[in-house]
Amino acid sequence: MTDQAPKQATLTIDGVDDPIELPIYSGSVGPDVIDVGKLTAQGYFTYDPGFVSTASCDSEITYIDGDNGVLLHRGYPIEQLAEKSDYLELCYLLLNGELPTADESAAFVDTIKHHTMVNEQLRSFFKGFSPSAHPMAILCGVVGALSAFYHDSTDIDNPEHRKITAHRLIAKMPTLAAMSYKHAQGQPFIYPRNDLGYAENFLHMMFATPCEDYKVSPTIAKAMDRIFLLHADHEQNASTSTVRLAGSTGANPFASVAAGIAALWGPSHGGANEAVLNMLDEIGSVDNIPEYINKAKDKNDPFRIMGFGHRVYKNYDPRAKVMQQTCHEVLEELGVEDNPVLAMARELERIALEDEYFVEKRLYPNVDFYSGIILKAIGIPVEMFTVIFATGRTPGWIAHWNEMISGPYKIGRPRQLYKGYTKRDYPS
Numbered sequence: 001m002t003d004q005a006p007k008q009a010t011l012t013i014d015g016v017d018d019p020i021e022l023p024i025y026s027g028s029v030g031p032d033v034i035d036v037g038k039l040t041a042q043g044y045f046t047y048d049p050g051f052v053s054t055a056s057c058d059s060e061i062t063y064i065d066g067d068n069g070v071l072l073h074r075g076y077p078i079e080q081l082a083e084k085s086d087y088l089e090l091c092y093l094l095l096n097g098e099l100p101t102a103d104e105s106a107a108f109v110d111t112i113k114h115h116t117m118v119n120e121q122l123r124s125f126f127k128g129f130s131p132s133a134h135p136m137a138i139l140c141g142v143v144g145a146l147s148a149f150y151h152d153s154t155d156i157d158n159p160e161h162r163k164i165t166a167h168r169l170i171a172k173m174p175t176l177a178a179m180s181y182k183h184a185q186g187q188p189f190i191y192p193r194n195d196l197g198y199a200e201n202f203l204h205m206m207f208a209t210p211c212e213d214y215k216v217s218p219t220i221a222k223a224m225d226r227i228f229l230l231h232a233d234h235e236q237n238a239s240t241s242t243v244r245l246a247g248s249t250g251a252n253p254f255a256s257v258a259a260g261i262a263a264l265w266g267p268s269h270g271g272a273n274e275a276v277l278n279m280l281d282e283i284g285s286v287d288n289i290p291e292y293i294n295k296a297k298d299k300n301d302p303f304r305i306m307g308f309g310h311r312v313y314k315n316y317d318p319r320a321k322v323m324q325q326t327c328h329e330v331l332e333e334l335g336v337e338d339n340p341v342l343a344m345a346r347e348l349e350r351i352a353l354e355d356e357y358f359v360e361k362r363l364y365p366n367v368d369f370y371s372g373i374i375l376k377a378i379g380i381p382v383e384m385f386t387v388i389f390a391t392g393r394t395p396g397w398i399a400h401w402n403e404m405i406s407g408p409y410k411i412g413r414p415r416q417l418y419k420g421y422t423k424r425d426y427p428s
């Protein structure tokens with residue numbers, strides 16, 4: 001430890017005699033933080049709608065440098081993980097903090113395989129949903145309902161219960177996701193198979209039928225695994241912060257993750273991948289792109305280029321670069337590299353990146369811009385895109401929940417700047 005005096009911020013407030021000394025803490029990398037806890041005793045709150053400048057917690061899981069387009073999971077760059085790792089190895093890394101040995105990896109994969117089935121009672125749960133229900137509505141419901149089946153592991157203060165719950169959620173999410181799809185198709189549910197890899201198994205449950213199996217191409221399975229990997233975690237994004245806030249009340253992890261799924265659904269967050277494809281369909285042709293770019297720049301027009309912009313990345317989202325490369329690989333494998341939707345997306349990206357509005361506001365493609373094109377090419381319907389995002393994000397949600405619950409934490413309870421009526425009497 002250096003013998004330097006701890007850093008402090010000094011706040012002087014009109015009308016307050018003594019300046020307020022606020023401690024400054026440093027992380028291993030990234031901006032220092034100012035601990036404002038003392039302000040409440042002085043009669044002040046901080047004010048930061050949308051938490052643009054607020055660090056809600058300490059964390060050791062994921063680090064993002066938005067200005068330089070850096071994303072690290074437990075210190076490993078996403079580009080290296082996408083090239084050298086796979087989704088289940090990243091799940092292990094996010095949960096445990098270190099890459100697994102060969103034996104640890106084999107044991108983890110085997111554990112996950114043996115938790116992929118869901119309780120048969122859940123099958124009747126699905127029957128209650130309208131066939132036209134959005135699969136995200138179903139996923140929110142059935143993940144929350146999982147807590148009704150696992151009374152044996154809902155003691156959040158028991159590390160073993162937290163561990164098996166993490167394994168159950170990672171293992172069952174693809175099964176529930178595929179069931180959400182099959183329900184909408186009016187097709188029978190397909191059971192998971194233990195002889196298949198994680199992504200391969202998901203595609204099998206999505207596209208196989210009792211009448212014929214689904215042969216998964218290794219390139220498509222690898223692309224699916226990489227899509228899950230690229231979505232695995234992203235520090236304190238809206239849905240992960242929702243999981244932490246729900247979990248901070250002591251709610252069980254299934255309910256907390258269900259809250260995260262609900263938050264992810266919004267088009268400004270995980271719903272953007274579905275919105276990108278809907279936007280490209282609306283634009284219709286390359287010739288219409290300039291008109292839509294102008295709409296996106298018009299303050300009075302709510303239209304935005306979906307898949308563009310990010311709260312943290314003010315440079316290229318490193319996941320988008322990997323996703324773009326994967327997109328080419330998949331479309332080439334499928335022999336549809338001259339895909340008109342991809343051509344439109346690439347032209348939209350080219351024009352936007354040259355436009356001064358996007359340059360000045362530092363708006364770049366994010367993880368959602370290309371993922372939908374890959375998923376559509378694989379044959380996954382647009383309404384399933386956010387379900388895929390939720391499946392990929394599950395290890396991140398549960399790693400953050402576990403990081404919070406396994407250490408000292410408080411119930412999250414933000415304050416407000418009240419602008420309503422002061423006290424007034426009910427009319428006599």
Ligand code: SDX
Pocket residue numbers: 233234236237238267268269270272296297303304305306307308309310311312361363366367368
């Ligand atoms: C994800 O947080 C995460 O880490 C999320 C995520 C994860 O992995 O968990 O990375 C996943 O959610 C990615 C983002 C997916 N959403 C979209 O692609 C939807 C389109 N993007 C925007 O809605 C927006 O960029 C947000 C919501 C993503 C970020 O919004 P911010 O940080 O609150 O920024 P902002 O809305 O204040 O925008 C800043 C300016 C605004 O203009 P001014 O008010 O300053 O004049 O940029 C403009 C915005 O109008 N702007 C856009 C734009 N995004 C922002 N203008 C046109 N098109 C866009 N896409």
